[in-house]
Amino acid sequence: MGRYLVRRTLFMVLVLFIISIFTFLIFMKLPPGDPARRLAGKVTNEQILAQIRENLGLDQPLWEQYGRFAKGLIPVPGLWLDENVYYSWSNRQAVSDEIRQRFPITATLTIGSAILWLLMGIPLGIISAVKRRSVADRAGMIFALIGVSAPTFWLGLIFLYVFFYILGWAPATGLDIGDSLSQSILSGEFILPWITLAITSAAFYTRIVRGNMLEVLSEDYIRTARAKGLSEGRVTYRHALRASLTPVVTMLGLDVAGLLGGAVITEQVFSLPGLGKYAIDSLNGLDFPPVMGVTIVAALFIVVANLLVDIAYAALDPRVRFT
């Protein structure tokens, strides 16, 4: 187990290193235009541009430029997202401050909707599988089809139109940075974003749980369980469900991790100033340091979640061993 963790951690570092190189190359070298020129504004001259280039380190060789940013990715206090390197080129805000303020919003959105989609997806999937071909199964599958097909941005706008604009049931959304999170939650500002984000995943989870459940229910060990004289409920919940839910754990870990790095579309539709919105705004402004910061934080969530999922898997399925 110890050796396994060491090896996985080294691998994670390698992955993050590669991601940082690609992010750097893609955003520093590929976009047309000169960052210094964008920063300088309309009225400028060569002198000012040279000064800006010097300030941002753009006059240095490529590998030194990368080195400055890479140093800020080492997770040690003082180095991690160093404010002298990681600040917004458009408004000089430190990236670490922005992430600290925005992450709770993204986390609230993600965790709330993850709970919702599990509460919808798992029971619907079980009912659909156990009562296969019944009305409930058909209804569940129609929900799944619609949910999977509906794009999040469209669903979000429809919900806003219906529940805010026409019915007035849900409050207008849109937080400001620094708003009290608990108050926003209590006033219901997260309800529509939660539901919107949850529906697509719930639909997907319904299908996965149903599919796994149907597969497991036809396994020989389920027949054995029935042959023992167990009740149908015990067969379903103790024998079939546990085996069907293991793959769901994998999906859940990666989905939640992916969203923690920024639920881009939902945050955009509902004007929630989370990490996703930060990344989009910075991208639009070709503002490199925040992009690098958010990308690495998001990638970190994914690789850590990957490891956690693998550990959870071994705990759930005794056949899985760390090697």
Added chain:
Amino acid sequence: MPEPLLDVKDLRVHFPTDDGLVKAVDGVSFSIAPGETLGIVGESGSGKSVSCLTVMGLVTRKQADIQGDVIFQGQDLLQLPADEMRGIRGAKISMIFQDPMTSLHPFYRVGDQIAEAIREHRDVSKREAFNQAVEMLDRVRIAKPKERARQYPHEFSGGMRQRAMIAMALSLNPDLLIADEPTTALDVTVQAQILDLIDTLRQEFNAAVIIITHDLGVVAEHCDEIQVMYAGKIVETGKTDDIYYSPHHPYTWGLLGSIPRLGQELDRLNPIHGLPPSLINVPSGCAFRPRCRYSFDRCISDVPELIPTDGFHADACHLSLQDKERVVREEVLAPR
């Protein structure tokens, strides 16, 4: 003859499918006395497993159209409500399956799985049930049963898993054990051990046993009676000696002919030609006719009935008894 433990009368199990009605079991009658061993032999799809799964209540009226009677200890199991049937299943009638690799739940410890069966039917504590499970593992000759009970199925070999399945099936001291191809998925060396174990335990637990197999060789030493099934019907039934030394049905001849024998020089095995019939469009008359070398006109028009020739021995074939005995003498027994 003693009161039969299980008496199946004219059982029909028909599955409606998109392609038509599958007559998996079509008018099967048999009975088994307490402590007796019955072998049911036939190819895949002959209805042997389905008839036993129906006896267990594992094929339900939701899935299939079931007709006939299944009288067990004086009760018609087909008329029992589901929860009463559950009380019998696993406790009085239990079953082990073909593939021990997939028949145990991979996520639970072997001992816990046996204990679960015990606790479902007896009011005992978890610890007590687990101790009984350990004892059962010991009785099926698993070494270090205490440690083994705490292991997961993937830590067991195939033969040990089948032993564990047997331990689970016998843990409630059932009156009837149904073994559905118990050795098919196992190594040849392990097969004999498992069959001997079933034999010994049958005597220890005084249970009746039904062994389902496609291999006549398997049941020879272990069964008192054998019935041969083909396309959902019983085509021949008799004491084991009847089936081996004076078989009367061409299908039984085919099965016997396809067993390789020691000391016999053979370039190739003698298979039965053709394929088992579709159970949706069963051939008219005798279902075995298209594959039968001895068929004649009557086999196309009349369905042969299962008619006793002497005492317990019965077969469903239109050939005359003289013809059958001649073929057995000249073609079936002579090459042995």
